Amino acid sequence: MPDRPFWADLHNHNSVGYAAGSLARSYEIARGSLLDVYCFTPHGPWHDMPSDDPKMVDFHRDGYRRVQDGWPDVQAAADQHYQPGQFVTFQGFEWHSSRFGDYHVIFAERGELFAGSSLDELQRFVRQHGSIMIPHHVGYRGGWRGANWPQLAPDVSPLVDVFSEHGCSMEAEFCMPMVLHSMGGTQKSQTVVEQLKRGLVAGLLASTDNHFGHPASYGEGLTGILADQLTRESVFDALRRRHTFAVTGDRIALDLRCGDAMMGDVLPSDAPRELRYRVDACGQIDSIRIIKNGRIALNAPPPGPRDDIAREDTFVVRLSFGWDAMTSEEVTDWKITVDLADGQIVDVLPCFAGGAGSVEKVNKVESVAPQRIVLSAYTSRLNSKPISEIVLRIAGDAATRISVDVDACYKGESCGCRLAATIGGLVERDEWAAVSKLFSAPKIRLGQLHGGSETRIDGAWTDPDPHDGDWYLLRVQQANGQAAWSSPIWFRA
Numbered sequence: 001m002p003d004r005p006f007w008a009d010l011h012n013h014n015s016v017g018y019a020a021g022s023l024a025r026s027y028e029i030a031r032g033s034l035l036d037v038y039c040f041t042p043h044g045p046w047h048d049m050p051s052d053d054p055k056m057v058d059f060h061r062d063g064y065r066r067v068q069d070g071w072p073d074v075q076a077a078a079d080q081h082y083q084p085g086q087f088v089t090f091q092g093f094e095w096h097s098s099r100f101g102d103y104h105v106i107f108a109e110r111g112e113l114f115a116g117s118s119l120d121e122l123q124r125f126v127r128q129h130g131s132i133m134i135p136h137h138v139g140y141r142g143g144w145r146g147a148n149w150p151q152l153a154p155d156v157s158p159l160v161d162v163f164s165e166h167g168c169s170m171e172a173e174f175c176m177p178m179v180l181h182s183m184g185g186t187q188k189s190q191t192v193v194e195q196l197k198r199g200l201v202a203g204l205l206a207s208t209d210n211h212f213g214h215p216a217s218y219g220e221g222l223t224g225i226l227a228d229q230l231t232r233e234s235v236f237d238a239l240r241r242r243h244t245f246a247v248t249g250d251r252i253a254l255d256l257r258c259g260d261a262m263m264g265d266v267l268p269s270d271a272p273r274e275l276r277y278r279v280d281a282c283g284q285i286d287s288i289r290i291i292k293n294g295r296i297a298l299n300a301p302p303p304g305p306r307d308d309i310a311r312e313d314t315f316v317v318r319l320s321f322g323w324d325a326m327t328s329e330e331v332t333d334w335k336i337t338v339d340l341a342d343g344q345i346v347d348v349l350p351c352f353a354g355g356a357g358s359v360e361k362v363n364k365v366e367s368v369a370p371q372r373i374v375l376s377a378y379t380s381r382l383n384s385k386p387i388s389e390i391v392l393r394i395a396g397d398a399a400t401r402i403s404v405d406v407d408a409c410y411k412g413e414s415c416g417c418r419l420a421a422t423i424g425g426l427v428e429r430d431e432w433a434a435v436s437k438l439f440s441a442p443k444i445r446l447g448q449l450h451g452g453s454e455t456r457i458d459g460a461w462t463d464p465d466p467h468d469g470d471w472y473l474l475r476v477q478q479a480n481g482q483a484a485w486s487s488p489i490w491f492r493a
Contacts, residue, residue, distance in 0.1 A: 005224035015066075029213070
């Protein structure tokens with residue numbers, strides 16, 4: 001097992017269909033966002049479209065014709081970009097139904113489009129192809145493209161999608177609700193927690209469902225996968241085994257185990273119930289909970305701020321850039337170089353926001369070295385968020401110095417700025433700069449520093465009252481609202 005999860009976006013869209021942005025750009029952003037696993041899922045057929053909305057029907061049919069025409073290119077791109085050990089790609093598509101809900105189908109190898117008119121037909125197709133089908137935005141009301149839970153088939157649907165740009169389907173009440181689309185909000189009985197309480201055995205994942213050709217768009221959902229190797233075979237096996245967890249945006253690494261079993265596994269009901277958990281967060285941890293059968297069984301105290309944080313040897317720091325005038329429609333281009341002195345960059349976790357600001361420009365980490373990273377990006381008030389961010393894990397001490405050089409293009413003019421700080425200085429205050437002297441000009445911030453003891457925690461808990469049929473999952477939330485849920489571990493006779 002690798003020492004970190006593989007990060008995946010398994011559901012997103014571009015102009016091969018009725019979204020925006022090119023297929024080539026989607027792959028460039030996926031690589032530039034440091035994803036390990038990527039599946040482009042164009043909009044597939046919708047057999048029971050509402051007949052009272054002819055404009056929408058024509059819109060979808062036109063989009064599906066583009067998918068049919070472009071499917072050979074979709075297949076070729078997935079094969080061309082697959083690099084075992086570096087970048088895993090899958091082929092897939094999204095199947096729609098007002099009655100049965102939406103599924104994204106992921107193929108283990110090559111696949112084909114399918115236009116069945118019932119869930120039974122789709123399930124047979126998926127079985128025949130050795131693929132999986134993942135229900136999406138399941139929290140909507142049944143009949144309004146929410147999940148048809150009674151007909152879920154665990155053998156072909158080992159996972160459910162609990163978060164995307166639609167919002168949260170995991171819980172009935174959450175700080176990122178389902179408000180962006182026309183299907184209404186969350187129906188409590190449809191949420192994944194309620195279905196787990198009724199006996200659902202399915203792992204959890206999250207994917208952006210981004211419609212601007214921008215996989216890994218920040219705050220729209222990602223999946224952590226615990227696979228042995230970064231190959232199609234190993235990753236697909238991990239998906240089938242439910243060895244996954246879901247995050248809303250920040251790449252919060254989770255691990256939940258019981259003996260030799262991990263999240264997603266089913267154990268005998270008489271197995272020992274000592275659960276071990278590990279969290280590697282991207283900021284201050286606000287809550288760590290073990291959920292048993294839908295209720296809080298353990299509310300572990302999060303690591304609190306330390307007065308001597310500057311004496312630690314590992315840190316998390318966040319570089320944020322964007323903002324601009326509140327009503328601006330400008331797109332700012334950024335070229336950012338981060339240099340480190342007397343320390344080492346251990347990990348780089350991108351938080352790039354995509355959206356309507358541009359469907360042509362690219363956000364990407366261009367290079368990563370122990371003392372330097374270089375990234376190019378664009379920000380806009382028209383994107384899903386007006387800022388993008390990079391989270392850096394750093395090994396160092398109070399004297400470690402971080403320097404940030406910015407070349408930017410704002411309102412068609414070249415500009416830029418520079419800022420620098422030591423780890424010790426960032427304990428006391430964030431560092432800010434602006435790309436021009438205009439009051440409303442885009443800004444950049446280096447800060448939100450936390451020591452490793454504030455962002456990492458290992459713990460264990462033994463259930464004092466075990467019963468047959470129990471299930472447990474780990475739920476973590478940061479102070480900035482970003483959250484993560486592990487797939488459950490079940491105990492059954």
